[in-house]
Amino acid sequence: xxxxVEGSHAVAHAVMCCAPDxxxxxxxxxxxxxxxxxxxxxxxxxxxxxxxxxxxxFSALSSLVGSSAVxxxxxxxxxxxxxxxxxxxxYNASGMRLPIVMTVAxxxxxxxxxxxxxxxxxxxxxxxxxxxxxxxxxQEAVDMTPQAFKISEDPDILLPSMVCMDGFILTHVYExxxxxxxxxxxxxxxxYRPGVVLDxxxxxxxxxxxxxxxxxxxxxxxFRAHEQAKKKIEEAAxxxxxxxxxxxxxLIDTYQADGAEVxxxxxxxxVGTIKDVIDxxxxxxxxxxxxKVRSYxxxxxxxxxxALKDADVVAVVEKDVTIGTQAALLTDLKGGLYxxxxxxxxxxxxxGLGGRDITTREIRKIVDLARSAKDGIETxxxxxxxxxxxx
Amino acid sequence: xxxxxxxxxxxxxxxxxPTTVKLILDAAGPNTVVASPTGCLEVVSTPYPESAWEVAxxxxxxxxxxxxxxxxxxxxxxxxxKDTNVLVIGGDGSTFDIGMGCIxxxxxRGHNVKYIxxxxxxxxxxxxxxxxxxxxxxxxxxxxxxxxxxxxxxPKKDMPAIAVAHRVPYVATxxxxxxxDLRRKVKxxxxxxxxxxIQVNAPCxxxxxxxxxxxIELSRLxxxxxxxxxxxxxxxxxxxxxxxxxxxxxxxxxxAQGRYRHLFRKEGxxxxxxxxxxxxxxxxxxxxxxx
Numbered sequence: 096x097x098x099x100v101e102g103s104h105a106v107a108h109a110v111m112c113c114a115p116d117x118x119x120x121x122x123x124x125x126x127x128x129x130x131x132x133x134x135x136x137x138x139x140x141x142x143x144x145x146x147x148x149x150x151x152x153f154s155a156l157s158s159l160v161g162s163s164a165v166x167x168x169x170x171x172x173x174x175x176x177x178x179x180x181x182x183x184x185x186y187n188a189s190g191m192r193l194p195i196v197m198t199v200a201x202x203x204x205x206x207x208x209x210x211x212x213x214x215x216x217x218x219x220x221x222x223x224x225x226x227x228x229x230x231x232x233x234q235e236a237v238d239m240t241p242q243a244f245k246i247s248e249d250p251d252i253l254l255p256s257m258v259c260m261d262g263f264i265l266t267h268v269y270e271x272x273x274x275x276x277x278x279x280x281x282x283x284x285x286x287y288r289p290g291v292v293l294d295x296x297x298x299x300x301x302x303x304x305x306x307x308x309x310x311x312x313x314x315x316x317x318f319r320a321h322e323q324a325k326k327k328i329e330e331a332a333x334x335x336x337x338x339x340x341x342x343x344x345x346l347i348d349t350y351q352a353d354g355a356e357v358x359x360x361x362x363x364x365x366v367g368t369i370k371d372v373i374d375x376x377x378x379x380x381x382x383x384x385x386x387k388v389r390s391y392x393x394x395x396x397x398x399x400x401x402a403l404k405d406a407d408v409v410a411v412v413e414k415d416v417t418i419g420t421q422a423a424l425l426t427d428l429k430g431g432l433y434x435x436x437x438x439x440x441x442x443x444x445x446x447g448l449g450g451r452d453i454t455t456r457e458i459r460k461i462v463d464l465a466r467s468a469k470d471g472i473e474t475x476x477x478x479x480x481x482x483x484x485x486x
Numbered sequence: 487x488x489x490x491x492x493x494x495x496x497x498x499x500x501x502x503x504p505t506t507v508k509l510i511l512d513a514a515g516p517n518t519v520v521a522s523p524t525g526c527l528e529v530v531s532t533p534y535p536e537s538a539w540e541v542a543x544x545x546x547x548x549x550x551x552x553x554x555x556x557x558x559x560x561x562x563x564x565x566x567x568k569d570t571n572v573l574v575i576g577g578d579g580s581t582f583d584i585g586m587g588c589i590x591x592x593x594x595r596g597h598n599v600k601y602i603x604x605x606x607x608x609x610x611x612x613x614x615x616x617x618x619x620x621x622x623x624x625x626x627x628x629x630x631x632x633x634x635x636x637x638x639x640x641p642k643k644d645m646p647a648i649a650v651a652h653r654v655p656y657v658a659t660x661x662x663x664x665x666x667d668l669r670r671k672v673k674x675x676x677x678x679x680x681x682x683x684i685q686v687n688a689p690c691x692x693x694x695x696x697x698x699x700x701x702i703e704l705s706r707l708x709x710x711x712x713x714x715x716x717x718x719x720x721x722x723x724x725x726x727x728x729x730x731x732x733x734x735x736x737x738x739x740x741x742a743q744g745r746y747r748h749l750f751r752k753e754g755x756x757x758x759x760x761x762x763x764x765x766x767x768x769x770x771x772x773x774x775x776x777x
Contacts, residue, residue, distance in 0.1 A: 116564045117557060145560040149553065150591030157550035157588065161521065161557025164544050167564055169557070187546050293542045293558060295517045295570050302545035303532035 097271040102233040102260065103128030105272040106198055109240040111142045112280040113196075116167035116287075119147040119158040123177040124210050125262035126200040130172055152177035156184040156195070163193035164301050166292035168244065171195065174262055175202035178216045182223070188255045189224030189317065191302060194247035194287070195255040196240070197225075201363065201414070202262040203449040211450020212262040213414035214363060218391070218423045224317050226256040226324055227392040229362040233272050235343050236260040241275070241284045242331040248287050252324050254317070259391075261364040261414075263450070279338050321393040328390050346395030348387040349402055351377060355384030357465045358406040358439075360399070360428065361413060362388040365446070365453050369412070372458040383462055388424065396431035403432070403439060410465040411443035412453070412479070421476040442468050446479035453479070487512045495538040496530040500698025502662040502688035502705060503527055506604045507575060509665050513672035516541055518571040519562070521555040523580035524548040526611045527604070549584040551576050552592035555599045563598075571676055572598065578605045578619035581685075582643050593652035593681050600675045600682040603645070606690035614693040618643040621713075622765070623758050624745050626693075631748030636758050641765075649683035650719045656682040657719040662689070663706035667716060667728065674718075687714045695744025704742055710734045712766040715773045730775045736763045 100108075107129050110118075120130045136142035145162070149155045152173050159169040173181065178199060188195050199217045203209040217227055228243060230236035236258060243256040260266060291299060305313055329345030336342035350366075351373050352358060359369055366387050376383045386402050388395070403409050413424040420426060425443030432438040444461060447453040457480050467473070490511035497504045503526060511518065519542045522528050528545045531538040546554045551574045559572045581589065581603040592599055608626045609615040615628040621642045625631045629638040649657045656678045660668040668686060675682035689696070689704045696704055708714040709728065713736060716728035737759055740746040749755040770776050 117560050119557065119560075145564045147556060147560055147595065149556070150587055150594070153550065154553040154556070154588050154591050157546060157553035158557030158560070160546045160550070161544065161554035161559075162561035162564075163557070164554075165519075165558055165561035165565070167557075167561035169561075183547055184550065191546070293519050293544055295519060295542050298516070298540060298542040300532055300537035300539050300543050302528075303534040303537060304529060304545075305534045309534060 097273055099269055099271050100274070101128060102236065102265045102268050102270070104132050105233050105237045105274060106240060106260065107132030107136065109237040109275050110170055111136050112275040112277045113241050113244050113284060114168065114281070115144050115170040117145045117147065117159065117162035117169045118171065119149050119155045119162070119169070120171050120173070121149055121152045121155045121177060123152070123174055125202060125266045126172050126174045126177070126198070128266060129198055129200065152180045153184060156181045156188060159195045160184060160188055160191065160193060163195050164191070164293045166287065166289045168287045169195045170197065172198040172200065174200040175204055175216045178220060179204060182220070185220055185223040185225060192253040193255060194244070194253055196243045196247055197255070197257050198240070199257045199259045200262040200266045201259055209449040212264050213448045213450065214259065214261070215415045217257055217259045218415040221392055221423060224254065225392060226254055226390070228256065228258050228390055229388065230258065230260045230265065231343065231364060231366040231387060233265055233268060233270055234341065236265055237272060237275060238335060238339065238341055238343070241280050242335055245284050245331045246324060246327050249327050250290065252320050252327055254320055254324060259363065264364045283335060283338055325393050325395060344387065344389055346390045346398045347402060348389060350385040350387070352384035352386060352402060354382055356382040356407040357462055358384050358386055358403055358409050359461065360386045360388065360403070360409060360411045360424065362391060362424065363414065365412060365414070368453060368455060369458055372455045376462065381462070391424070394427055394431065399428060400432060400435060404437065406439045408465045408469045409439050409441045410461050411441065412446050412461060413443065414447045416445040416448065425476060440468055440472050442472060442474070443476045444479040451480065488515070490516060490540040491531070492538045492540055494536070496533065497526070498691055500691040500701050502606070502690070502701050503604045506662050506668070506686050506688050509668050510573070510575060510602055510672050511541060513669040514571045514573060514676060517569060518542070518573060519544070519558050520573045520575055521545070521551045521558060522574070523551040523576040523585060525577040525580055527575060527577065529611060548580055550588050551580060552585060552599065552601060553588040556592045556595065556597045559597045559599050571600070574599060574601045576603060577610070578603055578607060579609045579617045582619040582645055583617050590652065593649065593654050596680050598679055598681070600672070600684070602672070602684045602686065604686050604688040606688050606693060607642070608693050610690045610693045619645070623749065623762065625748055626745070631752065636752070637748060646683060646685055646719065650722055653722060654683050655680045655721050658684045659714065659716055660684055661687040661705045661709050661714060661716060663702045663709065664716065664728070671718065693745065696742055700742065704739070707734060707739045707742065711736045711739045712770040712775050713739065713762070715769045715775055717773050724773065727773050727775060729777060730770070733770065733776060736766050
């Protein structure tokens with residue numbers, strides 16, 4: 096049954112349905128409502144879990160390293176500066192192959208201090224070894240939650256996952272959502288039964304130090320697990336669709352991509368706005384389509400190559416900037432297509448930084464710029480909607 | 487004595503830390519999970535694929551062992567394994583400095599985690615740099631004695647008092663030279679629900695510079711000078727203290743170590759030694775060490 100609820104409430108409800116053994120979190124805007132709702136579920140006796148209100152995001156993730164190593168299904172949520180504070184633990188959790196799941200309520204990073212949405216926080220953690228899934232709307236963020244646990248806890252994968260949802264835009268919006276059904280989720284997501292745990296009756300050493308003779312191989316095993324995860328992410332989405340009837344694509348999704356001359360590539364909530372613009376443009380006779388990146392890590396380069404090869408031109412829109420070069424999705428994409436023949440030209444834009452709205456007018460502008468790039472790129476990369484007069 | 491910390495680890499000959507760990511684990515027994523921060527202990531005991539640990543053991547980072555142990559305890563509780571001991575065993579750098587926030591959080595939340603610091607009074611793993619556990623006037627590589635310096639310009643941080651201020655129900659100091667006392671304190675900590683903090687004096691031969699055979703003697707001497715009082719705080723109240731029958735002058739302790747050599751060679755050193763003696767005398771009064 097559809098219900099009009101706040102995004103954070105819906106996601107907290109989804110987390111509850113996944114029956115986490117341990118939750119550990121520290122409050123930070125705009126993640127707070129997720130944690131508050133979970134706390135209320137615990138207070139009302141609806142959620143039976145060990146809930147730790149810790150002293151920092153650093154402690155939040157560190158404590159989950161401990162709980163996950165004991166074999167507990169472990170969950171946290173954070174954003175922005177909190178995720179930055181976790182940086183050291185991010186690499187540790189993935190290196191120790193602990194399937195922790197974390198909702199990231201995407202927000203800009205300071206300075207200057209800014210509490211509004213962009214995706215600089217999680218995009219900046221792209222090399223940390225975590226799986227990163229990006230949700231288009233609240234329903235997808237809800238449905239991605241059990242999928243993330245399923246992918247992470249798979250014995251062939253054993254990697255932590257971030258479910259990334261745009262802060263405020265998705266965390267604080269009220270929209271109709273199908274809340275998850277606990278029974279359905281328990282059918283979908285079996286209990287976590289790890290093979291190796293911290294257990295006094297079978298003592299094991301976790302987190303040993305590794306010298307140069309083995310370090311590369313352990314990194315390579317992590318790398319291969321990410322390759323494996325590509326298949327698992329597709330499977331998890333399909334299996335979830337069988338039970339729920341909802342499907343958003345696997346690694347990527349497309350919209351009006353067939354025969355599109357211009358293809359826009361993006362991730363997160365701006366997908367909805369772009370779809371609206373595409374509808375208008377299609378009605379006007381313009382062949383414009385969309386490729387949505389659901390999984391940014393692992394980066395689905397094979398799927399993207401296949402989806403983009405027939406377009407005349409590709410325009411990337413993303414809520415981050417890689418200062419000193421261009422932007423993350425753009426450079427990842429170009430890097431992945433460089434060695435292949437007959438790939439379309441690619442341009443890219445950093446947009447919606449620090450919470451600035453990405454308007455339909457700006458998206459039309461991107462399409463115009465993309466069209467003109469067909470016959471030779473003039474500007475490969477730039478900031479969208481930049482107020483030059485303020486610089 | 488059951489040996490839950492196996493031989494073959496790579497600690498220096500004369501290091502107090504492996505003996506300390508053996509005593510702790512002997513008191514705790516095999517139904518134990520240990521979290522250790524990065525440091526000498528972690529490095530010498532777990533060069534992959536080897537491990538000296540005969541109990542379940544986890545290392546994550548330098549500053550998060552208390553938080554990791556919090557999660558271990560929470561998960562064990564969740565799985566109904568309340569009888570399993572959860573210990574942190576870490577050095578003073580991770581305890582007094584970089585891990586302080588996580589320790590404060592663990593104390594505050596009241597986890598049933600016993601935090602044990604083997605205190606060798608500097609960052610030994612990285613080459614004897616000053617920590618906030620380093621005593622006054624100690625030579626380290628970042629507070630060297632020199633023409634205008636008598637070494638570390640600050641007193642040792644009172645970590646047990648910080649633990650007491652968190653209302654940690656059991657707080658104690660110990661020394662590797664008093665194994666019966668140390669084992670008893672670990673057992674007592676484990677018997678009292680909630681967090682505990684035990685700080686064990688553990689000399690480091692390379693950092694303190696002394697003969698490898700003198701480790702235990704030196705750790706006994708620091709207690710006998712009253713520079714390292716052995717005491718317990720139970721529910722915030724000073725409990726049992728180790729009485730000193732014949733108090734030794736601090737000079738005897740300082741003279742035995744390279745890290746205090748400057749006090750005996752530099753002009754003005756005698757005055758500094760007097761100041762250190764005054765600190766020992768103040769401890770004797772504060773904790774009632776003498777009859």
